[in-house]
Amino acid sequence: MRLSTKASAVATALTAALSLTALGGAASAATPAAKAAPVTCTAATTKITVQEVERPLNHLLLKAKNTGTKTCYAYGAPYLRFDEGQSATPWLEESTPQAVVTLEPGQTAYAAIGTSSPEGAEGHQAHELDVLFANRAMNGSVGNPGAAKLPRGGVYVDSSAFVTYWQTSASAALMW
Structure with a gap:
């Protein structure tokens, strides 16, 4: 037993x-084995577009839609270069979100671009816009620049131009 x-x-x-x-x-x-670790968003994995807005005045809305198959992080703010300018458009520090914007495939990040103001100087009509994504440390960019099509006829840009940090909604981006 x-x-x-x-x-x-x-x-x-x-x-x-x-x-x-x-x-x-x-x-x-x-x-799912396909659920890979998130990557940094780049122009190669997003569709970048620019939209004119009525309010606030002298603003554009920049959109970056994740067209890749992996989740990506939109760190900091985009690096913008109008007409092959020598320096990137300054980031508006007050617009820093509480967390990194995370984009699942198909989701969009938003940033507002202030193009000019009465305090600005040395303006010109810009016809081209290059967009780069920030690296995780936000001290440089990743990938190649993506070209965003500006409104027909271009956009007036002066020394007061700025770009907000990436936001999760258009309204959050345009509040600046």
């Missing part, structure tokens, strides 16, 4: 171990 009890205990333990293995396999099958 002792052998029978030991055999029964071994069988129970073996059944439990096999059940846990099967459950573990089912759990890993439920977790």
Whole structure:
């Protein structure tokens, strides 16, 4: 009878171990292998567009839609260069969001571009806009620039131009 009890205990333990293995396999099958770690958004994985807005005056709305297959992070604010300018448009620090904007495939990030103001100087009519995405440290860019089509006839840009940090909605971006 002792052998029978030991055999029964071994069988129970073996059944439990096999059940846990099967459950573990089912759990890993439920977790998609395609769910890769998020990446930094770039012009190669997003569609960049610019839209004129009525309010606030002298503003544009920049949109970056994640067209990739992975979730991406839109760090900081975009680096903008009008007409191959020598320096990027300054970021509006007051617009810093509480968290990094995370874009699932198909989602869009927004940034407002202030193009000019009465305090601005040295303005010109810009016809081209290059957009670069910030790296995680926000001390440089990643990937190649993406070209955003400006409104027909171009946009007047002066020394007071700025861009907001990436936001999760157009209204959040345009409040600046």
